[in-house]
Amino acid sequence: MNRLLPDGLLEIMQCPRCGGLLVEDVAASQLHCIDCGTRYPVEDGIPNMLDDAAIDPDPDRS
Numbered sequence: 001m002n003r004l005l006p007d008g009l010l011e012i013m014q015c016p017r018c019g020g021l022l023v024e025d026v027a028a029s030q031l032h033c034i035d036c037g038t039r040y041p042v043e044d045g046i047p048n049m050l051d052d053a054a055i056d057p058d059p060d061r062s
Helices: none
Strands: 022-025 030-033 039-043
Touching: 022 039
Parallel strands: none
Antiparallel strands: 022 030, 030 039
16 A cells, blocks of 8 residues: 555644644645645655645635
């Protein structure tokens, strides 16, 4: 199974905006918050959790 992050790392991480649960989106190379919908890019195995790198959720998403 392809993973973006090493085993165990995702389990201790949370969304910096809302504290929500993050899941990997391997196809998009992003971490996705299932609570607020914010996405964070992962480049070369390093998640960029800075607010200026965050991808806001689609406002039209239901």
